[in-house]
Amino acid sequence: MKIAICPGSFDPITLGHLDIIERAADIFDEVIVVVASNSSKKTLFSTEERIELIKRCISGDNIKVDSHCGLLVDYAKEKGAVAIVKGLRAMSDFDYEFQQALTNKSLYPECETVFLSARGENMFLSSSMVKEVCALGGDISSFVPKIIKDDINKRCKGD
Secondary structure: OEEEEEEOOOOOOOOOHHHHHHHHHHHEEEEEEEEOOOOOOOOOOHHHHHHHHHHHHHHOOOOOEEEEEOOOOHHHHHHHOOEEEEEEOOOHHHHHHHHHHHHHHHHHOOEEEEEEOOHHHHHOOOOHHHHHHHHHHOOOOOOOOHHHHOOOOOOOHOO
């Protein structure tokens, strides 16, 4: 079985994230969406809340959701993953992601990094942008899955 890891902070998950996850699920036997836990990073949602939001958005039987704090390659080894799937929006993403891919490859040679290009409509989309638009009272309905839009709006507005 070919297992892939789709890592990220997913704070919150966007339609761009969901597109990459679903496309990875078409390629690999199993995809594990790994919510990165970083205690030094200020997040809108807790790790547990992000996991729950993602679970509400996914529909594939071969997609699982988990969290990890530490080196991603350690998690990938533990799960027997053959690939780490990353979405790319722009060349600036590639520079950073390529450095990470080289580091991960040196630490876990059996695992490849696979880059999937964002679709045109998602090229500008990021969790940070969603949070900013939401906090300023903008409409985020074309950026996030409908099923979690109200959760994001409530949190951004402090309800």
